[in-house]
Amino acid sequence: MKRLLCLFFVVQSWAVSAQNCDCRTNLDSLIQKISTDYAGYRDKVSTSKNRLAYARMVTQLRIQSMRSPSRAECFDILATYINYFQDKHLQIGVYNKEHVAKIFDPLTESQARQLTQKALSSSPEGIWWHDEKKLKIAIVKDGKTADAYKGVVLESADTTYKTGQLFSKIKKNGTFYNVHEFGSYLLSLDPRAKFQGNIFYNYFPWKRLFPHATTPAEEQEVATWQNGNKGLACWKPSPNVVCVRIPTFGMQWSQFEAFIKKNDSLIRATPYLIIDVRNNGGGNFGMELLLPYLYTKPFVVKGGLMQASINNNRVFSSDYSSDSTLLRKLRQNIGAYVPQPDFPVSYEAALPNPKKVVILQNALCGSATEYSIQVVKDFEKVTTMGENTMGMMDYGDLRQPTPIPCPDFTFVIPIVKSSWTDTAPIDQTGIAPKIQLKSPESDWLGEAVKYLENQK
Template sequence: MKKLVFIICLFASHLSFSQQTCSCSQNFDFALQKIKDNYAGWGDKITPKNQAEYDKLTQEVRLSAEKITDERECYFQLKKWFDFFKDGHLFISPITPYAVEELPAVIANRASKIPQLAFNEISFTQYLKENESKLQTVEGIWESDDKAYKVGILKDKNNPKKFVGFILADRNPSWKAGKAKFEMVQIAPQKYITNYYYADFSGEKNFTREIKNFLVIENIYKFNKVFPIPKEEVDNEDLLHKIADYRIEKLDAETALVVLPPFTLPNAPEFVQELVKQNEEILKNTPNLIIDIRNNPGGDDAAFTSLLPYISTGSIVRKGGVFRATEENIISIKHELEAIEEYPVYKERLAPKLRRVLQQMEANKGKFVTGLDKEFAVGVTMPNPKKVAFLVNKNTASTAEQFILEAKQSTKTIVFGENTKGLADYIEVRDWGLPCYGWRVAFSLAKSPRLPQKAIDNVGITPDIKISETELDWVEFVKNQLKK
């Protein structure tokens, strides 16, 4: 459940394994041994019912791996075996991710369907000057916050609610000046649904907000208007409470919005704690609170604890994980304890728990041991917020799902959205270096005490109130529902 990135970096020097001669089959055999001997889900995933299917696949992958010399081919062959387990916490990490390559003709076909406007920066600037009195506020020249893109935005001739954002200078033979980078459809004043096109011309739909001279395509890009000169510019309050990716925003007198960072952020607990501290007055004086954890992949389970006092109506209990006590899992935890000696923040937070688990594991080798529960006690229930809504989607995963399950111990909590990803049954992920290619294999040392009665993997948490895909502004939807 902890930050996997942190764990991988932490253990690289301790658990790496190297040989002068390398082969794909060495990686497979090494990974299989580590998983079979240490993965907490092994006994749940390999059963008499699927044993024959597993044995057949294992034999096929092993025979194929013996013949493979190409790293990329090896990765995708081994991935077939890993996919059998249907556990997103069980995987191989190559140094550089291997993408599934598409044929140039497929990419060219997508490109041909995307609009090409007859403008460059000079001609579009002239157009804007000649039509300035007729322009919508969103029309003009905008520059991305990282200076990577300068785009023009122009209203569609046939649809007054549609706008096209296009690049103003050639970038490569496929991306010429005038090629649409995104298309926006206005759904409310200063709100749009945007289809953004990536380098390979694949599209992604996102919600977009126009805030004075800023255009925020959520989770993708922010643009700053450079021409015509904006009549109104954002101030520091806008930057902190409306434009920042992770923020606490007062939506109206009754409702506040908390947008949390991914819990994989290296300093997520400290970041959220500071965010809560700086916005204490908003949290204490607003009856309805929306916590947006859409697209949150999980990470550090300490990342959200500073919000628990505003959520809870009584003590919230975090159940201890059920650890598989093996020699190599004991080694992993010992190395982690050694490594965090140099990191006071992690040492204070993690060492007591790890030492208790280690003691139990050493006394019960070959068995499963249960870590201690952690109680977040509450003295007095805060009068505000009175309702706490969680906004989730299919990419809300792992520790973010744990956050929801813990928050649902409060009578204030309502979950809105769609089923979450379903990636929280097998936990406490650690990794080992593989013999070849600099790859690492990651797996869970423990499983949730909810199992097997309340499994959520590959199913997810069902929201209390589902939001239809046809609903365009999910935050607005939740805000209105809370008022009811």
């Protein structure tokens, strides 16, 4: 089970020696690799109408790429091409801070305090601290667009961040915010983030210092991220309910395994379980270790559709080295889909506890987290609660970044189409919970506890 699920999420390191940062060369390389290796290409460029729109876009971008654009302008051209496919897994980025242009918007801390002193607690405005980066920023209104904000560096232990440097632009989008970061990386897709009370969840929690201070409960939550703990927590919000909080799967398998083993006896001794995966954008694995607590009867994890290509087949050959029949199908069907084997799962027996399980989900749940939710959401014990997830798992299986001629650009490509994509796609809508919660998100845990305690 671990092996099958992990195939969708692993991202490994890579190196490239040759360098060619000519924009047209890199655009053409990107186009070629996506047309042959991307599992969603044929779905996204399938009708005469979208083939025409695609061809026009490619022509326009090629013209722009020949005008000797700067590195930043070239990145925008490549990002425009990537974003045509509307796939949050398909991304290009610049992760070398030295290659991210520094933009300055001078602001002192005293000025920031003046600008934000009357900000409501429901607003993201204020002064924020990132404990891992030892970075302090001010988030103030952009002044140009409603619900738009900017983050400006006030203090940093990292000398690559300068006081007054523009760190991010933040735009409200429904229940979440899109964050375009300038400080340390560029991405073709602006990541999602959430402000909940005095915590700003953007992969790692920021805490607000001014004009509202974090509460003791919020301080306790931030503390669960210290010393590499990744926010993992397990506690009993009521005598009959245990809550396991997993805000990321971006950790080593051994760390997550040790956490589950440590709390296994408590989970097995408690009638009801809440698995809180809110804000969990995925990582290197999913809920495999939690399956025994959710299991009631044997089930099958449906295999996806592998995009057979010369490049992709090198990866698949490693995954299925012992399956000569499957490898032959991959070689014989270049340019087509080849089904992955299904994966049957069974345990000796269902556990007496937990009797019922709630999975709390929100709009920041993506990738490996969504895949896990898709697998377990219809289990007899399980009820999903919250709001629709991110919508990031119709195409998956990210491996080592795919090299293009300029190593400044890091490009990842999904090479497997999920089993549900043709019949019940999720990328545009996310996965809906069984019970939609309309109350403030800070109340959701209490609602889940109440729901479980009312079960018979």
